[in-house]
Amino acid sequence: MAPLKHLEMENSIIDECFRDFCASHGILTVEDFLLHDLYELAAFAEREANADRLKEGITVMLSLIELQCRPWLNGMELLEDLQRNKHTLSSGDNGMNSLLQGGYGEGQLTELVGPSSSGKTQFCMRAAASVAEKQEGSVFYIDTGNSFSARRIAQFICGGSDAAALRKRVLSRISCHTVYDIYTMFDTLQGLEVALRSQVQMNVNEYRLRLLVVDSISSTITPILGGSGSQGRALMVALGYMLKKLAHEHNIAVLVTNHTVGAGESGKTKPALGETWKSIPHVRLMLSRDNRNSNCTISILKHTSMPSGQTVRTITR
Known part of the structure; x- marks a missing residue:
């Protein structure tokens, strides 16, 4: 800079x-x-x-x-970017894939919003397993709450005659990085960007990075918000656009999670991080889980090419 x-x-x-x-x-x-x-x-x-x-x-x-x-792009630049080699990556869940017409978009930032135990982390780990196994790409997984589980990811990998070897290959393509504050987050993402640029210069394509996961983004941002100062808000925006820049420049699908907060006396909940963050994700999905069973309802709150309000039910285990 x-x-x-x-x-x-x-x-x-x-x-x-x-x-x-x-x-x-x-x-x-x-x-x-x-x-x-x-x-x-x-x-x-x-x-x-x-x-x-x-x-x-x-x-x-x-x-x-x-x-x-804030990036400035004209209409023609946006259209050309859309027509480039953009793909969707399977989420590893049939219901999610059906709702998103294929999965998580490369070059986009997708946000999973939901209360505790709604399945956000499970969808992150399922996506990591799917990308590493079926797309044969690498995954950069940032864990801010000690919720990453290699054993759980291994359970999502398809079995077979050589299941142990397959799980080893898939897990070797997923790198997990523990981050507890926003400054370490910036440092980690800066290191990732340097590594990606080096790979481009050296024309390294084997197991290229396809998915970046941040679970959860709100855990690192919430502590710096509050009060009348603008420092926390500006750092939040800078982090959001850094993630979008990585997604756009390196054609990576970025998946982040965000918790919910109460929305007044009505008892309803809304995504945390406020109106400023609302404009950052390309796709915003709300997860809600029926505690009586394993059913999870996924609703589109925001999407660049699909109407909001669409929902699908899926089973999480």
Whole structure:
């Protein structure tokens, strides 16, 4: 990303004094700024004589980054992108595949929304098993809640005369990365992007990355939201567009999960992370589970090419 100086023309508060303060904490570029713990940076700013101006600079930086993260594409570019070699990846579940007319779209960010125990993690692991086995692609799985289970994924893999060898091959194509905060998330995704660019340059196609899973995205974003500050919101938007950029540039299907929160006194629930996040996913699906049996209802809340409101029931085990 660009050096901080490039932002000075857009706002004078990103001046030499602010940049020197950032540099003293190892922040030289916009990327360094996003990867840094901004609560820690704000605490250091409090100790300076010009604390108010420095904290204002941090807030302005986040606002500028949020604006610059939004991709600008005209209609012809969108059509050409749609006509490129875009495929759907089987979700591993017949009901989900039927609803989405094939599965999760490459180049798109699909969000699974639902309360606890609604099946979000199971759909993530089922998709990972399906892609690694049937599409023979690799899967990058980011686990934020210690919910990843290699044993559970192995159960989704088709058996046969050489079932043990097949499970070993499939599981070797799934790499799991444990992440507990948004700064580590940025660092992990940055490392992934570097690796993907290196593969492109070296023309490495064997078992190319087909699916990126983040279970759950809300676990890393919720702790930084709240209050009247804009830092958390800007970091959330930057993370969302970083995921969409990876999906678009490397033709990857990105699958994330999000929990639900109460929507007032009506007793209804709604997706967490608020209106700002709502615009980020290409596809948004709501999961609800009947606790009396294994039935799961999947509803389309948002889709780039399909009407919302469509539902399907499937059985999860």
